[in-house]
Amino acid sequence: MSLIQLHDLYFKPYISSNEIDRIIESLVEEVYNDLPKNEVPLFVGILNGSFLFAADFIRKFNRNCEVSFVKLASYQGTESTQIVDQLIGINEDLTDRTVIILEDIIDTGNTLQKIYEIFKNKHVKELKIATLFFKPEVYKKELPINYIGKSIEDKFIVGYGLDYNGHGRNLPSVYQLTSKPNMKNIVLFGPPGAGKGTQAEILKDKYNLIHISTGVVFREHIKNETELGVLAKSYIDAGDLVPDEVTINMLKEEVNKNSNANGFIFDGFPRTQSQAVALEDFLAEKGEQVNGMVALEVPENLLVERLLERGKTSGRSDDTDESKIRNRFNEYNTKTAVLKDFYEEKNKYYGVNGVGSIEEITARISKIFDTL
Ligand code: AMP
Secondary structure (H helix, E strand, C coil), X not given: CCCEEECCEEEEEEECHHHHHHHHHHHHHHHHHHCCCCCCCEEEEEEXXXXXXXXXXXXXXXXXXXXXXXXXXXXXXXXXXXXEEXXXXXXXXXXXXXXXXXXXXXXXXXXXXXXXXXXXXXXXXXXXXXEEEECCCCCCCCCCCCEEEEECCCCCEEEXXXXXXXXXXXCCCEEEEECCCXXXXXXXXXXXXXXXXXXXXXXXXXXXXXXXXHHHHHHHHHHCCCHHHHHHHHHHHHCCCCCHHHHHHHHXXXXXXXXXXXXXXXXXXXXXXXXXXXXXXXXXXXXXXXXXXXXXXXXXXXXXXXXXXXXXXXXXXXXXXXXXXXXXXXXXXXXXXXXXXHHHHCCCEEEEECCCCHHHXXXXXXXXXXXX
16 A cells, blocks of 8 residues: 555555454444344444445345435524534434444544434434544543444544545545655666666765665675575575565665665665565555656666676676576566556656666766656
8 A cells, every 4th residue: 555645635554444344344243243133223324424334334234224324414593693413314213213323433522412412302212323433532522432443543534435625535445644755765677787776876875865775785694694695695696586575574674774864765676566565565654655766778688798797896696697697687577577567557657768878877867866
């Protein structure tokens, strides 16, 4: 899940659709177990926010029930200046019925109080309240809430029926308000030998960013013979990718070491779809995002030449042997190249001609960095 923007505000992932599903399941179970066997309850969803919650709730309620939706409307009373509240949409005779209100969220309890007042003279047998979310810090009333899905902190949320100025209701999960992202995070992309490392070293100073090269971090681990280094060595020597889980955890650790950074240049990461998704999730949790992927485009025959040339001095075991180099391209073409689509879909892909002098290429990349 990524950071999202609605109107002028940013929201970060907060409660996943799977968690919502589990919350509703246990709410349904509680309600179900409290009801006498032959009781046919009337569920009343409060519009607009509860439409998804109510739909999912009653779908899981495996017994006879009735369903209705109401909207709370305030209007100016004719005889006084007092605001009068009314429920629009209740046509059923509620006498002696068990009514269960389905609310998406209860915060101050003002709406809840209005509902209680309106139902006071409807002669119901029992009125119960089930709410998906509840904000205990701001709830000011004594009124009972019979069923609470999840208590949450007092921060503005959207999604799963809840909106910000009309937007966000259709999101399948819930997001929490966060401040505007303030990092510049760029994925420097391209096949082995495209010049990512060289360019990143220049750009990190120019833009005051932290350069993380997963290849470099791996090679340090190998040199220091750490557990991670021992694990990664066989993959790297063969020109294979190191398994995702290992790489992702290492990347997170490197980012967390620099939590006050202006932003990062990711070089050699992500290299697979699941690494890209993990990076998205990880940054979104921090209220940050990838601003863009800048890709160095270089023809493959030129790259092999460059790598063999580099192998003469780099001391890298994977630069010396043409078959290992070919395998790295194979890994790139089968697992990594798809990331172009991943970022293109988000309008975050920027291709740059990677053939030319170092300075020329820096200038081309800088033009893009300046806009991100
Ligand atoms: P590089 O220095 O970026 O060319 O990376 C050298 C080698 O390190 C690669 O061929 C892989 O074996 C390993 N490696 C670096 N980054 C990653 C990554 N994101 N995922 C998996 N393996 C990686």
